[in-house]
Amino acid sequence: xxxxxxxxxxxxxxxxxxxxxxxxxxxxxxxxxxxxxVLQISLAEPRLAQPPYTALAEWLxxxxxxxxxxxxxxxxxxxxxxxLAAFMNxxxxxxxxxxxxxxxGYPMAYAIATAPSRWRIxxxxxxxxxxxxxFLIRVYAWIGILQTxxxxxxxxxxxxxxxxxxxxxxxxxxxxxGIVYSYLPFMxxxxxxxxxxxxxxxLEAAADLGCRPFRAFVRVTLPLxxxxxxxxxxxxxxxxxGEFVIPDLLGGPDTLMVGRMxxxxxxxxxxxxxxxxxxxxLLGLLxxxxxxxxxxxxxxxxxxx
Amino acid sequence: xxxxxxxxxxxALILVTVLLIAPAIPSAxxxxxxxxxxxxxxxxxTLANFQTRTGIRPVLDLYDANEVLEAKLFAGRSGYDVxxxxxxxxxxxHIQAGLYRPLDKDRLPGxxxxxxxxxxxLASADPGNAHxxxxxxxxxxxGLNPAKVREILGEDAPLDTWGLIFDxxxxxxxxxxxxxxxxxxxxxxxxxxxxxxxxxxSLAHEDLAAVRGLLDAIHPFLRNIHSSQYISDLANGELCVxxxxxxxxLQAQTRAEEAGGRVxxxxxxxxxxxxxxxxxxxxxxxxxxxxxxxxxxxxxxEPEVIAAISNYVFYANPNPASKPYLDSALRDDPGIYPPAExxxxxxxxxxxxxxxxxxLNRFWTRAKAQR
Numbered sequence: 001x002x003x004x005x006x007x008x009x010x011x012x013x014x015x016x017x018x019x020x021x022x023x024x025x026x027x028x029x030x031x032x033x034x035x036x037x038v039l040q041i042s043l044a045e046p047r048l049a050q051p052p053y054t055a056l057a058e059w060l061x062x063x064x065x066x067x068x069x070x071x072x073x074x075x076x077x078x079x080x081x082x083x084l085a086a087f088m089n090x091x092x093x094x095x096x097x098x099x100x101x102x103x104x105g106y107p108m109a110y111a112i113a114t115a116p117s118r119w120r121i122x123x124x125x126x127x128x129x130x131x132x133x134x135f136l137i138r139v140y141a142w143i144g145i146l147q148t149x150x151x152x153x154x155x156x157x158x159x160x161x162x163x164x165x166x167x168x169x170x171x172x173x174x175x176x177x178g179i180v181y182s183y184l185p186f187m188x189x190x191x192x193x194x195x196x197x198x199x200x201x202x203l204e205a206a207a208d209l210g211c212r213p214f215r216a217f218v219r220v221t222l223p224l225x226x227x228x229x230x231x232x233x234x235x236x237x238x239x240x241x242g243e244f245v246i247p248d249l250l251g252g253p254d255t256l257m258v259g260r261m262x263x264x265x266x267x268x269x270x271x272x273x274x275x276x277x278x279x280x281x282l283l284g285l286l287x288x289x290x291x292x293x294x295x296x297x298x299x300x301x302x303x304x305x
Numbered sequence: 306x307x308x309x310x311x312x313x314x315x316x317a318l319i320l321v322t323v324l325l326i327a328p329a330i331p332s333a334x335x336x337x338x339x340x341x342x343x344x345x346x347x348x349x350x351t352l353a354n355f356q357t358r359t360g361i362r363p364v365l366d367l368y369d370a371n372e373v374l375e376a377k378l379f380a381g382r383s384g385y386d387v388x389x390x391x392x393x394x395x396x397x398x399h400i401q402a403g404l405y406r407p408l409d410k411d412r413l414p415g416x417x418x419x420x421x422x423x424x425x426x427l428a429s430a431d432p433g434n435a436h437x438x439x440x441x442x443x444x445x446x447x448g449l450n451p452a453k454v455r456e457i458l459g460e461d462a463p464l465d466t467w468g469l470i471f472d473x474x475x476x477x478x479x480x481x482x483x484x485x486x487x488x489x490x491x492x493x494x495x496x497x498x499x500x501x502x503x504x505x506x507s508l509a510h511e512d513l514a515a516v517r518g519l520l521d522a523i524h525p526f527l528r529n530i531h532s533s534q535y536i537s538d539l540a541n542g543e544l545c546v547x548x549x550x551x552x553x554x555l556q557a558q559t560r561a562e563e564a565g566g567r568v569x570x571x572x573x574x575x576x577x578x579x580x581x582x583x584x585x586x587x588x589x590x591x592x593x594x595x596x597x598x599x600x601x602x603x604x605x606x607e608p609e610v611i612a613a614i615s616n617y618v619f620y621a622n623p624n625p626a627s628k629p630y631l632d633s634a635l636r637d638d639p640g641i642y643p644p645a646e647x648x649x650x651x652x653x654x655x656x657x658x659x660x661x662x663x664x665l666n667r668f669w670t671r672a673k674a675q676r
Contacts, residue, residue, distance in 0.1 A: 267375070269662060
């Protein structure tokens with residue numbers, strides 16, 4: 001008889017059930033239930049009433065339950081190229097912001113992880129400290145820095161590097177600056193957690209065997225920190241795709257992002273079903289990288305698969 | 306053995322607790338009124354005076370956009386008694402959707418003394434003025450920095466014209482000092498049509514195409530398209546011409562003064578005409594305390610009360626009897642109480658069907674993104 005087929009004691013079974021049940025219950029209440037509600041609204045029709053969408057199921061009597069699913073919202077989103085353009089632009093912004101965060105965040109995380117141990121905590125504190133102020137206030141602070149008469153322009157004018165103030169605020173550049181600044185800690189923290197656990201003797205071994213530091217970094221450190229890179233990229237990429245506040249405050253008139261489209265449909269058009277359809281499609285778009293990440297992690301844990 | 310000092314301490318603790326709770330008891334027993342209003346839309350003592358007079362405890366929550374209020378109302382069970390939406394298009398569609406409770410006019414004695422022109426204009430969206438009482442009104446025009454605009458366009462350049470923004474030649478010259486539009490098709494499209502000399506309510510294809518042409522021509526010169534950012538941007542000198550709400554521009558004026566007065570801001574109603582808006586008071590259908598809500602509206606209908614609010618928020622009110630109590634700075638400001646010939650050129654926003662609304666918003670999204 002294989003060991004797994006051994007009959008279990010009822011007490012262990014109960015504790016197993018509780019252990020597995022609680023996270024599932026949590027996911028069910030806080031993820032699945034809202035998702036089902038949004039999905040249901042996305043298949044309804046808008047109407048001018050409270051709530052502003054039709055019910056999907058209607059009891060007609062005589063044992064007839066009428067279910068009406070309206071796919072128009074999805075068809076409209078998929079057929080009108082303005083939505084596609086918004087999705088593409090959001091993905092583009094999220095991609096480049098993630099890349100920038102990685103390029104800036106990796107050296108920082110590496111430097112903190114390899115710093116003398118008494119310095120690590122103060123350095124980490126410097127990364128975390130900005131979180132003690134409201135996110136909104138930090139974005140507003142960038143308005144003060146980037147505006148025509150702002151700190152940055154005055155500084156550059158004073159240095160004599162520019163003759164006329166640069167128009168940075170209300171442009172794509174301002175959005176990139178704001179997003180990279182705001183999300184950088186989400187890249188640094190998982191990378192740091194990963195890099196501190198790195199076995200330094202491997203690098204010593206590489207050096208002993210005549211490998212140059214850069215090559216050792218590429219061949220040893222980088223592959224070993226893959227899990228941290230993936231976690232950091234996901235933590236940045238996914239929220240940035242749906243980002244609304246930073247483009248709204250720092251971006252210019254031609255900023256087309258899916259977060260803004262969702263806002264317009266929900267608030268300006270009072271079209272909750274269309275807004276829900278956009279949200280569902282956005283979710284679908286974001287689930288793909290999640291699935292890919294899981295695949296990579298499984299592959300990393302079990303290379304033989 | 307029980308320690309006597311300990312029992313004393315217990316007695317003292319109970320006494321202190323009772324003393325702390327006691328003041329809260331009457332207010333918990335007294336009626337309360339849940340108000341949801343724009344920020345900075347009452348005078349400082351409006352609510353305190355109401356509580357002193359009626360014993361009803363007002364609870365105030367604030368919003369900064371009609372859309373935020375609307376989303377709460379459509380979701381239902383907001384818990385509020387009275388709200389202050391803009392009539393067109395917001396309150397008009399809330400009335401259509403049955404979100405408001407019909408007013409008991411016998412309990413609102415001041416109602417028949419309000420400006421008949423404004424009441425008639427509201428009645429076209431609220432038959433018989435059954436649900437909405439006008440609160441404040443204003444215009445959407447131009448907030449500008451006259452010194453900077455004159456410096457660029459010349460001393461004699463007219464300032465009270467939509468041409469500052471919508472004439473591409475002007476827009477190009479003013480781009481460097483900053484121009485902005487409101488992020489709202491219901492404001493921008495009528496303004497552009499008024500500038501073009503066309504019907505401000507038109508949805509005709511050729512009129513919208515003309516508006517699009519205009520927007521495309523000025524798009525490269527716009528610093529921003531935003532519905533609130535221009536308040537601080539005007540005050541900071543970041544913008545020199547902004548399409549904006551009268552009260553917001555006056556707020557920018559105040560902020561600029563507080564910041565040291567280096568930037569001067571004026572509000573002007575363009576000579577071609579402008580959009581007139583009215584904010585109203587309405588009682589929600591599921592209001593927990595409609596009696597208190599009626600008492601509050603009756604209080605706001607008193608000329609002295611509403612005059613004090615106007616004096617504080619710098620908006621015109623629809624109560625002619627309040628004129629004697631208004632500060633002369635407010636009463637004589639043509640940007641707040643425009644003269645009759647200007648008033649004749651003001652237009653109220655058209656009511657749109659949901660389909661039209663979506664079309665307009667899609668038009669606007671495309672125009673903004675230049676697609």
